[in-house]
Amino acid sequence: MNTLDRYVLFGHPVAHSRSPQIHALFARQCGQALSYDAIDVIPEQFISTARHFFASGGRGANVTFPHKEAALALPADLTQRARLAGSINTLAVMPNGDLLGDNTDGIGLVRDLVERMGLTLRDRRILLLGAGGAARGVIGPLLELRPSALLLDNRTRPRLEQVLHDFEPVAASLNVKWGAATAGPFDLIINATSASHSGDLPPMPQGAVASHTICYDMFYGREGTAFTRWAQSAGAQRAEMGLGMLVEQAAEAFRLWRGVLPDTGPVLAAISG
Ligand code: ATR
Numbered sequence: 001m002n003t004l005d006r007y008v009l010f011g012h013p014v015a016h017s018r019s020p021q022i023h024a025l026f027a028r029q030c031g032q033a034l035s036y037d038a039i040d041v042i043p044e045q046f047i048s049t050a051r052h053f054f055a056s057g058g059r060g061a062n063v064t065f066p067h068k069e070a071a072l073a074l075p076a077d078l079t080q081r082a083r084l085a086g087s088i089n090t091l092a093v094m095p096n097g098d099l100l101g102d103n104t105d106g107i108g109l110v111r112d113l114v115e116r117m118g119l120t121l122r123d124r125r126i127l128l129l130g131a132g133g134a135a136r137g138v139i140g141p142l143l144e145l146r147p148s149a150l151l152l153d154n155r156t157r158p159r160l161e162q163v164l165h166d167f168e169p170v171a172a173s174l175n176v177k178w179g180a181a182t183a184g185p186f187d188l189i190i191n192a193t194s195a196s197h198s199g200d201l202p203p204m205p206q207g208a209v210a211s212h213t214i215c216y217d218m219f220y221g222r223e224g225t226a227f228t229r230w231a232q233s234a235g236a237q238r239a240e241m242g243l244g245m246l247v248e249q250a251a252e253a254f255r256l257w258r259g260v261l262p263d264t265g266p267v268l269a270a271i272s273g
Helices: 019-030 043-055 080-085 105-116 133-144 157-173 226-233 243-258 264-272
Strands: 005-011 034-040 060-063 090-093 099-102 125-129 149-153 177-180 188-191 214-217 238-241
Touching: 005 019, 005 043, 019 034, 019 243, 019 264, 043 060, 043 090, 060 243, 080 099, 080 105, 080 133, 090 243, 099 243, 105 133, 105 243, 125 133, 133 149, 133 157, 149 157, 157 177, 214 226, 226 238, 243 264
Parallel strands: 005 034, 005 060, 125 149, 125 188, 149 177, 188 214, 214 238
Antiparallel strands: 060 090, 090 099
16 A cells, blocks of 8 residues: 555646646655655546545645636635636645645746846836736736736736736835836746747737846746747847746645655756656
8 A cells, every 4th residue: 555645736637737747856855755656537527536635644745727716616725816816726634634735936936037037127118928828827916016017918808807806905005116017128037828838929918028038937848938939039138937936836845745845956857857
């Protein structure tokens, strides 16, 4: 019988996910005995599959595209940042047996932008593409960096309007200009859509890129993404993918599950090769 503590990733698709490798490296580095597997589950079966996993002793899960908002139905309680986000990327069984929902995407993105890439975002203009669970997860932590403006664009208008409405009070309290994107250019453009999954480019305002613009795709692919290739051809200063964010958000999930924060540098180096 498998006596290891069990963790999983729920997503659709998950075949190319690097999360199992990242958590295996964290476990080895921190001397933790656990298993971590990727489970491909369609939206219609996600809730029942996740409930079964936890009912049969699973200790924690990561949640990725397209289940981050649906996952709100699972936990008994949410961390403050998950409640603000309205989306979840981490589930953990707490000592009292209750399930807690967290969202570590925002802290993961901010650490990658600020600590690894060395960006200063205070008083900068940021464009965020997307209004799904991934976008929701990073808005609060981006606002806390006090950019001059955080502006949004999305393929469909109603979802964009909902996100603009939900985060309006936080943006106002931090004195950050907030709203639907108009014209560029921007200092930083973050692609939080899932368009890269299908090789598509999300819609963007005119003139979004100038020669100083940094572009960041939260998605990652072996040979770049449609968005990073577009950014390069549009003359952006730098185009990056979200592998660093993936490792950082995973480290925060690992800390919630195991009580120890892994050293992310060597793990990012190992999976970047
Ligand atoms: P996630 O958890 O990754 O955010 P999601 O909640 O399904 O997944 O949200 C997907 C996001 O990517 C949405 O902003 C979606 O736009 P819509 O709200 O208009 O559906 C965006 N998206 C997905 N495929 C896209 C495409 N091919 N082009 C542009 N935007 C796309």
